[in-house]
Amino acid sequence: MAVLRRILTRLLVGFGVLWGAASLTFLAVYLIPGDTALLILGGPDARPTAETLAQVRADYLLDQPFIVQYGSYLGNLLQGDLGQSYRLRLPVTEAIGQQIGATAALSAAAVALALPLTFAVAILSAQRASWIRSIVSGIEVVFAATPTFIIGFALLIVFSFTLHWFPIGGNQGPVALVLPALTLALAIFGTLSQVLRNELEDVLEQPFILTARSRGMRDLPVRIRHALRHAAIPVMTMSGFVVAALLGGSVIVETLFSRQGIGALTLASVYNKDLPVIIGIVLLSAAVYVVVNLVIDLLYTLIDPKVVTA
Amino acid sequence: MSSTLSPVAPPPLVELRNLTVEFGRGINRREVVRGVSLTVRQGECLALVGESGSGKSVTARTLVGLTGSGATVHADTQRFNGVNALNWTERQWSRVRGRDAGFILQDALSSLDSLRTVGNEVGEVLRLHGDLDRARRHARVVELLASVGVPEPEVRARQYPHQLSGGLRQRALIASAIAADPGLLIADEPTTALDATIAAQVLRLLGGLKGTRTGVLVVSHDLAVVADLADRVAVMRDGEIVEEGSVQAILQDPxxxxxxxxxxxxxSRSSRGYRLTDRSRPVAPGGPSLPRLTPAPSPSEGIRSPAPVSLPAAQGTPILAVQGIKRSYPGPGGGTRTAVDDVSFTLGTGTTLGIVGESGSGKTTVARIVLGVEQADNGSVRLHGRTWEEHRAARDASARRSVQMIYQDPLHSFDPRRTVRQVIGQAVAAAGTPRRARADRVLELLDLVGLASDKARSRPLDLSGGQRQRVAIARALAAEPEVIICDEPVSALDVTVQARILDLLTELQERFGLSYLFISHDLGVIQHVSKDVLVLRDGVVLEHGPVDDVFDNPRHDYTRRLINAIPALPALRKDTIPS
Structure with a gap:
């Protein structure tokens, strides 16, 4: 019952977040200088006639007051209509739908690499001799601090240009996914692993760990069965960081490895001021945040029996 | 082990000769245990008694190879069931722990994994050391919980530690320690976090576990707690055992x-009227006058009402009168929970009223209402005959200051980034002391509570528990109070430090005619400090009267149980008091 109420509250809040994101992007687009009608018709180079411009303004309600435009925008959104891409002459949903699979695969692969790496490194290095921790922590700082495109370049130079193990780019098959996913994963691992190790080290000082050891449990099982669940709770709170790293990182990685995907679409849309697509991507990102946070929130209730209140 | 086959007496459960434990390296090296030797045999209970930092817990942990990271352990002999355990590997130790030695830590809330059910925690030992399947393990867990006196063990096994009361948690922890039926039980402060009656039950439970084949090592800071349980006592100080002997010998002829x-x-009762640190010095009756520590600041601005009635009052004149206060809170499930129900008492000038009660008895709510930070639903609190509303209406800020409070753990009431000077200085400034006089006033207060002036630069975290409590007292004194509410002020302190703080409070009462509302769960402390006592349970006053009357003729069954729960020090009281 409490869990159900919690889900409902969160869904409501999530809906509010989406509405806020939609409104803010709309406001931003509304305030951007430049003639939207001109953009729709292909930019200043298209040299449209005054009649066509007026026609487009009327079609797109651009001659109406702000509140009317906003209302029609929200109304369309509710029906799942994000409008037409100026550049691709496609509905925005379709433009995004074509690209989302590639990015989802990339993100999933990155997470699938980053999480086991993070957990393994943090569990094995927590509370070890200080030289071990210094080395591991140093490596993590390098990955956390280096910009994604430099990590990607380094991987390309080593594994593609020199060793020829992996293709330098493209979307062909799982082999082409390895380096881009690894690039994203390393950036996530660098930060996440440090947080997890710090948490683990705090947890390993707790009396219940001593109790577990006093029962005859060996070191690794103590870390995995007792300490990890406690340490994982704060790390889950960082899922927002992970989502940001994946969304932001995909723009860079997809460009660097000349892959198709949402990131590449974002970049192209920004270059071409393809506003409906940009709005669509912003809304998509917001939706991903909302869903991920909802899932994490439910995971809390599974992991921590004390979390029951909404 | 193989040596159990020998026809002669079985070897001791543990044997330790000349144990030395060091932490850290180089200049950070600290010797925590120095040359400790001890033996625990089957069927006997050894108590390791000492104050914090004496090395008693480290010694106990070393017995099962859990000294901790960064420790260097040396010993001439370390035997476990007659087998040489020097240089055992982690793998060898893990086979022995839980199976041959059970370990019970204090504060079961943090000693049980809060994310796992109680049943899982207790069953872990069986999973590690037995070959029972899941269902039979569960049945055994329920059996174990029942055997340590946990009611409804089926239900409890499925609950999480935070859903159990402190006493039940401690029982569950004991169940987990005895699950594999180990020969040696090590209990580190097993009752410290518990209420007196619960602690007595847990001690009885532990005493019952000491069987013909089982030996117990109990570690405690409290001699009285172990007196009933132990056969032999070893007193530790600064990493060394200073004295060892039978309980009788240690208690009666130290x-x-x-x-x-x-x-x-x-x-205790017999120490009342004397200083704990020097029993040859009796305590003078509370001073009849209220000498101000510094001249009161002149009211230079605004219109102030006449000064509060702080004329020299005879000792015993009521300064504080609490009449029929009642306070309820919304309880779970829409009902209300009455925390305080019709509590009345008066506090005489220069005297101490003890308030006794276990957790949840409403004693802290009473304190908060008296302090005026919480409103009573019914009833009144009058200071010098005026309620807090009337003081407020009269714009009399000095009344506000004349009631101060000190807490069990002052650390939580200090800003950790501030120095002692700033902590006290803030209170001095709030008391209206002129800016240029403040620095001197801080030093004066430090001197009053027996702290050296160089402590003014320290931060709370760098101070010991006793020193922190002194700072808290100095902060309370800054307001020149007439009443100090002491909420478990010595509960977290070692017994010798507790003695010094109690003596300090007594001395301040002598000098300034302070009145104390003294809240404690420790009946010994209450009998030592109080003139009158109030026994609270579930928000209701069960007993109220002169402390000896209440303790000699308890009217209520609950009070009798409380008194019986006081750990007895056999024949100690008369013998140790210098005549």
Missing amino acids: RHPYTQGLLAAIP
Whole structure:
């Protein structure tokens, strides 16, 4: 019952977040200088006639007051209509739908690499001799601090240009996914692993760990069965960081490895001021945040029996 | 082990000769245990008694190879069931732990994994050391919980530690320690976090576990707690055992001055009227006058009402009158929970009223209402005959200041980034002391509470528990109070430190005619400090009267149980008090 109420509250809040994101992007687009009608018709180079411009303004309600435009925008959104891409002459949903699979695969692969790496490194290095921790922590700082495109370049130079193990780019098959996913994963691992190790080290000082050891449990099982669940709770709170790293990182990685995907679409849309697509991507990102946070929130209730209140 | 086959007496459960434990390296090296030797045999209970930092817990943990990271352990002999355990690997130790030695830590809330059910925690030992399948393990867990006196063990096994009361948690922890039926039980402060009646039950439970084949090592800071349980006592100080002997010998004829001081420092009825640190010095009756520590600041601005009635009052004149206060809170499930129900008492000038009650008895709510930070639903609190509303209406800020409070753990009431000077200075400024006089006033207050002036630069975290409590007292004194509410002020302190703080409070009462509302769960402390006592349970006053009357003729069954729960120090009281 409490869990159900919690889900409902969160869904409501999530809906509010989406509405806020939609409104803010709309406001931003509304305030951007430049003639939207001109953009729709292909930019200043298209040299449209005054009649066509007026026609487009009327079609797109651009001659109406702000509140009317906003209302029609929200109304369309509710029906799942994000409008037409100026550049691709496609509905925005379709433009995004074509690209989302590639990015989802990339993100999933990155997470699938980053999480086991993070957990393994943090569990094995927590509370070890200080030289071990210094080395591991140093490596993590390098990955956390280096910009994604430099990590990607380094991987390309080593594994593609020199060793020829992996293709330098493209979307062909799982082999082409390895380096881009690894690039994203390393950036996530660098930060996440440090947080997890710090948490683990705090947890390993707790009396219940001593109790577990006093029962005859060996070191690794103590870390995995007792300490990890406690340490994982704060790390889950960082899922927002992970989502940001994946969304932001995909723009860079997809460009660097000349892959198709949402990131590449974002970049192209920004270059071409393809506003409906940009709005669509912003809304998509917001939706991903909302869903991920909802899932994490439910995971809390599974992991921590004390979390029951909404 | 193989040596159990020998026809002669079985070897001791543990044997330790000349144990030395160091932490850290180089200049950070600290010797925590120095040359400790001890033996625990089957069927006997050894108590390791000492104050915090004496190395008693480290010694106990070393017995099962859990000294901790960064420790260097040396010993001439370390035997476990007659087998040489020097240089055992982690793998060898893990086979012995839980199976041959059970370990019970204090504060079961943090000693049980909060994310796992109680049943899982207790069953873990069986999973590690037995070959029972899941269903039979569960059945055994329920059996174990029942055997340590946990009611509804089926239900409890499925609950999480935070859903159990402190006493039940401690029982569950004991169940987990005895699950594999180990020969040796090590209990580190097993009752410290518990209420007196619950602690007595847990001690009885532990005493029952000491069987013909089972030996117990109990570690405690409290001699009185272990007196009933232990056969032999080893007193530790600064990493060394200073004295060891039978309970009778240690309690009745302590040889070492440290042990003597430790025993004398235990507050009780017979120590009332004397200083705990020096029982040859009686306490003078509370001063009849209220000398101001500094001249009161002149009211230079605004219109102030006449000064509060702080004329010299005779000792015993009521300064504080609490009449029929009642307070309820919304309870779970829409009902209300009455925390305080019709509590009345008066506090005489220069006297101490003890308030006794276990957790949840409403004693802290009473304190908050008296302090005026919480409103009573019914009833009144009058200071010098005026309620807090009337004081407020009269714009009399000095009344506000004349009631101060000190807490069990002052650390939580200090800003950790501030120095002692700033902590006290803030209170001095709030008391209206002129800016240029403040620095001197801080030093004066430090001197009053027996702290050296160089402590003004320290931060709370760098101070010991006793020093922190002194700072808290100095902060309370800054307001020149007439009443100080002491909420478990010595509960977190070692017995000798507790003695010094109690003596300090007594001395301040003598000098300034302070009145104390003294809240404690420790009946010994209450009997030592109080003139009158109030026994609270579930928000209701069960007993109220002169402390000896209440303790000699308890009217209520609950009070009798409380009194019986006081750990007895056999024949100690008369013997150790200098005539």
